Amino acid sequence: MMAEKPIHEVIADEDFARRRAEAREKLDAIDPARQGHGDDRFRRDWFHAVYALAEGDAAKVPWGNLSPHPHLAGWLANTRLDGMRALDIASGLGDNAAALAGQGAEVTGFDLVAAAVDWARQRFPHIAFHTADLFAAPPEWAERFDFVNEIYTLQALPAELLPQARAALAGFLKPGGQLLVIARARDEDQAIDGPPWPLTRADLLAFESCGLLLETLEDIPPGATPNRHWRAHFRKA
Ligand SMILES: C[S@@+](CC[C@H](N)C(=O)[O-])C[C@H]1O[C@@H](n2cnc3c(N)ncnc32)[C@H](O)[C@@H]1O
Structure with a gap:
């Protein structure tokens, strides 16, 4: 897991941005939008997949900004x-x-x-x-x-x-x-x-x-x- 940093440093971090972009590509390949909006089981599986694919790297979680909203x-x-x-x-x-x-x-x-x-x-x-x-x-x-x-x-x-x-x-x-x-x-x-x-x-x-x-x-x-x-x-x- 990456070290905790203030959000302005995290989003300015090119490596974090690159890892997030890579993760988005993988997630897009299983995007529920392409699988039908009504399939709630798929939607749930998608959230499980996000955390599994991230392997403890917050940059790979789309909402993983490491700071409160x-x-x-x-x-x-x-x-x-x-x-x-x-x-x-x-x-x-x-x-x-x-x-x-x-x-x-x-x-x-x-x-x-x-x-x-x-x-x-x-x-x-x-x-x-x-x-x-x-x-x-x-x-x-x-x-x-x-x-x-x-x-x-x-x-x-x-x-x-x-x-x-x-x-x-x-x-x-x-x-x-x-x-x-x-x-x-x-x-x-x-x-x-x-x-x-x-x-x-x-x-x-x-x-x-x-x-x-x-x-x-x-x-x-x-x-x-x-x-x-x-x-x-x-x-x-
Ligand atoms: C877009 S993320 C937002 C997470 C967090 N609230 C934030 O703002 O950082 C949506 C979260 O909802 C969780 N989730 C999806 N369906 C859920 C359900 N039926 N019950 C509880 N959590 C759910 C997902 O696992 C995911 O962590």
């Missing part, structure tokens, strides 16, 4: 989570979960892929990472969390799975609990060729039918990241 870091800069129980959805290499813990939360992270969970545990031994499926999560997580953080999982799902995913996310929250969603953004009429499938405003507003109230919805232009993003903050009624 910039829009999460920006949001947390003014927010403490002391005393809160937080859940990081599909935690990948664990950086977002670690950022939540850095603001005082007691954090649980989970991912579908055991190899990702082992990797995150190695990097952040103070955080409880579990292998679990968003669509079959442990029943004891129902209404257990004060704060749920979701980054880039919804956009990795075909549209037909979004209602079930939204219900699962809302179900983890205690009454009064908060959900933060960060995702790539698109307009309704914008053609997409996913995955990923950037979300529309309506995709986010639909959380209101799961008992969540929208507190803020930011439409963030490219800048801190190369793409337009949503950052949505909800509270459970």
